Amino acid sequence: MMQIKIEWLEDSNECDTCGYNYAEGAKVFFDGELVIDLEPAADCFGGRHYDEVFVFRQILEKLGLYRDWE
Numbered sequence: 656m657m658q659i660k661i662e663w664l665e666d667s668n669e670c671d672t673c674g675y676n677y678a679e680g681a682k683v684f685f686d687g688e689l690v691i692d693l694e695p696a697a698d699c700f701g702g703r704h705y706d707e708v709f710v711f712r713q714i715l716e717k718l719g720l721y722r723d724w725e
Contacts, residue, residue: 657685657686658685658686658687659683659684659685659714660683660684660687661681661682661683661684661710661714662681662682662683662684663679663680663681664679664680664681664682664693664694664695665677665678665679665680665695666678666680666695666696666697667697668697668698668699668702670699672699673699676697676698676699676702677697678695678696678697678698678702678703678704678705679695679704679705679706679707680693680694680695680703680704680705680710681693681705681710682694683710683713683714683717685717690717691710691713691714691717693705693709693710693713
């Protein structure tokens with residue numbers, strides 16, 4: 656049986672112009688091997704944020720259990 660470990664990540668940034676920014680992400684390991692790296696980056700413009708739904712969708716896609724029909 657495959658072991659899946661999710662390491663949840665977060666990043667924050669305080670900007671004098673834009674204020675406080677926050678982003679989430681995750682690293683996902685299958686049997687100890689990093690297979691998904693969604694590093695968050697809190698930024699005023701062009702930051703990276705990956706919510707839980709996106710992370711779990713990526714896991715299902717890697718396992719071949721999800722197909723985006725849209």
